[in-house]
Amino acid sequence: MGSLPLYLLPLFPLLGFALLICLPRLFPGKSGGLLGCAAVLASFVVAVMRYLGQTDAPDHEVLWSWLPNMALNANLAVGFYLDQLSALMSLIITGIGFLIHVYSLSYMGHDKQFTRFFAFLNFFVAMMLILVLADSYPLMFVGWEGVGMASYLLIGFWFSGRNSEASDRELREASDREGVANSNAARKAFIMNRIGDLGFMFGMFLIYKLYGTLVIPELAERAESVRVAQAAIELTCLFLLVGAVGKSGQLPLTTWLPDAMAGPTPVSALIHAATMVTAGVYLISRSHFLYDLAPGASTWVAWVGGLTALYGALSALNQHDIKKILAYSTVSQLGYMFMAVGLHAYSAGVFHLLTHAFFKALLFLAAGAVIHALHEEQDVRAMGGMRKFMPFTHIVSLMGVLAISGIPIWSGFFSKDAILAAAFGSNPALYVIGLGVAFLTAFYMGRWYFLVWQGEYRGHVHHPHDADTTMKVPLGILAALATLGGLLNIPAFLGGGHAFDTYLGRAIPLHGHEIAVSTELLLTAFAVLAGVGGLVWAFLEHRARSLANGPLGLLSTQALYLDTIYNGLFSAPSRGISYGLDMVDRSVEGSLGAVARNSAAPGGLFTRWQSGFVRAYAVSMLLGTALILGYWALKTIGGGA
Structure with missing residues (x-):
């Protein structure tokens, strides 16, 4: 069953993209969406078959020579590399991606650019698969840049607004403003990711300088045998960290990620749960053989993750947009993953990546169902009591909230507990931050749940409807995964066998700290109390009708003013310089234009003689x-x- 070639994984969605973008007239109605779904489903089937036929030894398939004996003085080829890490990532990307595609059939069913939307979704999935399957850093960078381009196209998908052709003037003007905001969000994501990409490129240059190869399997072998200067390997890993920070929205390049929810809700689910933002975690995990040699850079990774987790949680506390709460939550949860891989607890970080894909995709798609039912309303203050109108979506949303809050037996309990245990054994300060973030996470997700689903209905739509079957099926599957996914890695002190750790340990070393069973039980109790305490606090605040108040209210609403600071330090001065240069250009153009006109005047007289x-x-x-x-x-x- 493992005989299917690896290139089929990205090939199917690439073909779907090519057909939908080049020949859209051949796919009227929803046929383009069905083709997009079929392409990703085919890749998922290949991923499952390769997983089932997998052995302990990785598969390395070279397709053709890419840069033979050129600038790198090496035969760099286009090849794909499948081990336990890339197999797991392929299953996540294609599995969650397929569910999001199916959901989109209904959610985007009335959009005039329906076929174009699925073309971009297919392109996104294809580029992400190239990224995780690449056998070299240059080929990984191709997928890396492709994912960045796909995110730009999808975040700004409604670049002209959703009602740009409306007959009502006010509605059309509002749509124009929405289009400008969406376009700005797409540009912001694209530009901030270019900063990270520069770090990735510098990291690649240094890797080749130090080891003479950019092929990942060869590099893993040489990293063990070739001795290089410690400062050089630390600098290399720091440059790779810059790339990971940009792609995964970590501090200080984090402000693009909350704005990425400007795209259609399925895009938010795809970016925040299954694809783009996980690329940074994957890069560091894939480069574990370098970070194991760079303790200083690894410490930077861990602290960037810990501080980002805290920043995201504080920013999510008092947001009012149903999707923006989840977006800042993604920032925070990615911080957990970075903290784990920075502490060399790669398996814990990747396991949280998996469970986060389940419950965050579920929460975003549930939020999309609410938005859809309320005719594009996104303010949680205009919701409330939605459980009466949308009972199915209410139940699956509750499953997602319990999972992200770390309540047993939901998946987030197992993955978050593993990260906190690793932090306790390596860096107590980061453990305290992580435990505090767990409490804040439960509170803001409890706030999200109570404002949307409980209390009195505050909306304007007369009778909101629940999700249809096409949307319910993905929601139901994701709810089941968010509930039971943690059972894949039950720890030994709870009677399990660390099945996930055992599987991933064939590709990535497991750096564990010995912790007494009694200590593990105590840490688990603290984590559960943090989750339950946050939910109880949210309930009490909801009962007191003071969820929007408190000392952190304004600070949280403004996301700790990070965007304002960046605007003052970078954006406003840049715009000022651009405006000044534009004025100079206009002035010079006017002066030179006058000189040109005066010089041309005599010539104009003579041209009259040249009548023909x-x-x-x-x-x-x-x-x-x-x-x-x-x-x-x-x-x-x-x-x-």
Whole structure:
């Protein structure tokens, strides 16, 4: 069953993208969406079959020579590499991606650019698969940049607004403003990711300088045998961290990620749960053989993750947009993953990546169902009591909230507990931050749940409807995964066998700290109390109708003013410089234009003689001859006198 070639994984969605973007007229109605779903489903089937046929030894398939004996003085080929890490990532990308595609059939069913939307979704999935399957850093960078391009296209998908052709003038103007905001969000994501990409490129240059290869399997072997300067390997890993920070929205390049929810809700689910933002965690985990040699850079990774987790949680506390709460939550949960891989607890970080894909995709798609039912309303203050109108979506949303809050037996309990245990054994300060973030996470997700689903209905739609079957099926599957997914890695002190750790440990080393069973039980109790305490606090605040108040309210609403600071330090000065240069350009253009016009004026007089008519030239010749003869006659008479 493992005989299917690896190139089929990205090939199917690439073909779907090519057909939908080049021949859209061949796919009327929802046929384009069905083709997009079929392409990703085919890749998922390949991923499952390769997983089932997998052995302990990785598979390395080289397709063709890419840069033979050129600038790198090495035969760099296009090849795909499948081990336990890339197999797991392929299953996540294609599995969650397929569910999001199916959901989109209904959610985007009335959009005029329906086929184009699925073309971009297919392109996104294909690029992400190239990224995780690449056998070299340059090929990984191709997927890396492709994912960035796909995110730009999808975040700004409604670049003209959703009602740009409306007959009502006010509605059309509001749509234009929405389109501008969406376009700005897409540009912001694209530009901030270019900063991270520069770090990735510098990291690649240093890797080749140090080890003479960029092929990942070869590099893993040479990293063990070739001794290099410690400062050089630390700097290399720090550059790779810059790339990971940009792609995964970590501090200080985090402000693009909350704005990415400007795209359609399925895009938010795809970016925040299954694809783009996980690329940074994957890069560091894939480069574990370098980070194991760079303790200083690894410490930076862990602290960037811990501080980002805290920043995201504080920013999510008092947001009002149903999707923006989840977006800041993604920032925070990615911080957990970075903290784990920075502490060399790679398995714990990747396991949280898996469970987060389950419950965050579920929460975003549930939020999309609410938005859909309320005719695009996204303010949680205009919701409330939605459980009466949307009982199915209410139940699955509750499953997602319990999972992300770390309540047993839901998946987030197992993955978050593993990260906190690793932090306790390596860095107690990060453990305290992680435990505090767990409490804040439960509170803001409890707030999200109570404002949307409990209390009195505050909306304007007369009778909201629940999700249809096409949307319910993905929601139900994700709810089941969010509930039971943690059972894949039950720890030994709870009677399990660490099945996930055992599987991933064949590709990535497991750096564990010995912790007494009694200590593990105590840490688990603290984590559960943090989750339950946060939910209870949210319930009490909801009962007191003071969820929007508190000392952190304004600070949280403004996301700790990080965007404002960046605007003052970078954006506003850049715009000022651009405006000044534009004025100078206009001034110079005006001055040079005047000089040009004055210089051209005499020439304009002469051009009138160049009419192209023979008779005009004949008259000119006669007049010239007469003038010459007259001058000669006058000169002769004057001389004779």
